[in-house]
Amino acid sequence: MSHTIKTILAVDDEPNMLRLLEISLRQAGYKPLTARDGREALEIIRSQHVDCVVTDLHMPYMSGLQLLKAIRGEALDEAQHKSSKAQSNPDLPVIIVTAQGEVKTAIDAMKNGASDYILRPFDLEELELAISRALSFARLVVENQFLREEKTSDIGIVGNSPPMQQLFDAIRQVAPEKATVLIAGETGTGKELVARAIHAGSPRKEGLFVAVNCAAIPHEMLESELFGHEKGAFTGAIKERVGKFELADGGTLFLDEITEMPMQLQAKLLRALQENVIERVGGNRQIDVDIRVVAATNRDPKQAIADGKLREDLYYRLNVFRLDLPPLRMRKSDIASLAQHFLAQRRAAISVDAIQALTGYDWPGNVRELENVLERAAIISGNQTILPKHLPAEMVNHVTLAASDSGVATNTLALPPALEALERRLISEALAITQGNKSKAAKLLEISERSLWYKISQYEIH
């Protein structure tokens, strides 16, 4: 990703507000463009490059919501006819600015593809945060696009091995129901992918798929993240906030790493699941919600109960339907098709002995590790054919050892300097995107926080 200055288009019919936005954006280091209504905004988007749109909801001629729909609709048309420049348009992030009483409209906007919303009056920091979140998300979406298009199976998950075929059958069965699903499996086995497939295969697919990673959100913030809060509920709660439960109304709520949720919050969650109502923090209003919950854990649920990390009653409520994701080492026959799937996006190839090397390895990080290894290997090989020498040493090790009798050189085991440089760059970028927040950066890089700390000190990144 480049660190060039991003262009942000502000749209508001109120001249003073527009001016304020323009000044704020410039102060935050962006290049601001302004439009007084939706039509003007569309003109600008058509004629020049824009990285993100921040728009008011109520405007003459064309509301913020209509503008949003026009951007999405137009982007689709353009993508079909034109090439390079138009391709980033379907994912052009749009942030909605709205007044406090209008959260419902904001949710509507989110359902129509807005990236985020902020409530008026907002401060510069809030605006910046929303923009930087929207921009980094846009990047992920663009990168994932190939993945989405290229999926062949109706479920969109790669795998021909018997355990995966069984899993697909189970997904097809449970997806249309409202039943709660508990997905268990080691890290990187595809739990989130399965959760999304369940949502996509359900009658709720028009609603939102809202993911909450219970491990990534500080305990004291998790309750308000899930249930929302009323204005003044606690110090710092200067505005009302809609929680993920309300946002996922009519859709699917994905509770990732459920065992990391504090026990007393698990009790509140259980109540919400049983009664289909929630209360915001600091409120006494009962809000009806229609939610399908899919939960995931990379621990053994029974063990988590024994360790006091998971309430037994919640477990029985979640475990109505259980999906166990097999680790990659138990289905090595999937490695070749997964490799092909990941490499097709880069139009890279892989040699037979490299596939053999991949199959000989145990994959503690499962499919995610395979994806990362292949991505790096493709870069090192210049997107040509991946050979064993492009793979990490521990995978090639036993292959070359076996081959060393026949005089094959083993000096291919050194970590290629290109790999180090790449890793260093990815880490710096992740830290820049997350403004130095190591736990968010680790999430983005899909490595543990501990290994991020290790690499930062190893590479002396500041």
Ligand SMILES: Nc1ncnc2c1ncn2[C@@H]1O[C@H](COP(=O)(O)OP(=O)(O)OP(=O)(O)O)[C@@H](O)[C@H]1O
């Ligand atoms: N069967 C599969 N086919 C295609 N891609 C897969 C498959 N399984 C996993 N992936 C990819 O591997 C990566 C990791 O998958 P995912 O995030 O779903 O794992 P997870 O089980 O949620 O991991 P964690 O417990 O660490 O959160 C993703 O990029 C996902 O798209």
Ligand SMILES: [Mg+2]
């Ligand atoms: Mg996950």
